[in-house]
Amino acid sequence: MRLYDDPCSGNGYKVRLILALLGRAYDYVPLDIDKAETRTPGFLAKNPNGRIPLLELDDGRLLPESNAILHYLADGTPFLPVDPFAHAQVLQWMFFEQYSHEPNIATVRFWLTHGVEMTPWLLEAAERKRAGGYAALGVMDAHLSQGRFFAADAFTIADIALYAYTHVAHEGGYDLSGYPAVTAWLDRVSAQPGYVPITAVGR
Numbered sequence: 001m002r003l004y005d006d007p008c009s010g011n012g013y014k015v016r017l018i019l020a021l022l023g024r025a026y027d028y029v030p031l032d033i034d035k036a037e038t039r040t041p042g043f044l045a046k047n048p049n050g051r052i053p054l055l056e057l058d059d060g061r062l063l064p065e066s067n068a069i070l071h072y073l074a075d076g077t078p079f080l081p082v083d084p085f086a087h088a089q090v091l092q093w094m095f096f097e098q099y100s101h102e103p104n105i106a107t108v109r110f111w112l113t114h115g116v117e118m119t120p121w122l123l124e125a126a127e128r129k130r131a132g133g134y135a136a137l138g139v140m141d142a143h144l145s146q147g148r149f150f151a152a153d154a155f156t157i158a159d160i161a162l163y164a165y166t167h168v169a170h171e172g173g174y175d176l177s178g179y180p181a182v183t184a185w186l187d188r189v190s191a192q193p194g195y196v197p198i199t200a201v202g203r
């Protein structure tokens, strides 16, 4: 199995984290998104959407989209419940992550950590995204004040998906001090056996 990824990507980290938690070996192919290495003809032939992470199976099949990859790798493991309702709740939070969370929290982090010139228009866009990101954090905090994890009363891929960009939200200028249930949950995730930080790449 081979993972195409940029080491700084939170979406890629979701995949690196579950592979570490499962103790699965893989080849790591680093691509630099700042150098448009995901937009070369060779990579576009593998993922026409031009984005990492991308998982390549040993038989050559290709799977993009971080949350689809999480779902594939977690199948048959404790990280994805079998019960239909619990399974759907995991998906509920993963869709929430892609629509209400990642586009707000990850984007601002990218702008601030990749040397993007913050024009007045982008500064305004960052403020709008921060408002959306804080709204998502509020939803997460209210939910986590009722339970230890997002779904199924267990650590699942919903937690992995949401952890990836929440734990580095400060790099996008977010202050998590007003979200105590979220910060306590971050500690519970990083205490999982086999946990690796976002800086750990390959295996």
Ligand SMILES: N[C@@H](CCC(=O)N[C@@H](CS)C(=O)NCC(=O)O)C(=O)O
Pocket (backbone or CB within 6 Å): 006, 009, 010, 011, 012, 033, 036, 038, 039, 050, 051, 052, 053, 064, 065, 066, 067, 098
């Ligand atoms: N919905 C996708 C988003 C993937 C994505 O936005 N990847 C970024 C890095 S985090 C990327 O490859 N950007 C390079 C580009 O757009 O050229 C996922 O969850 O995998």
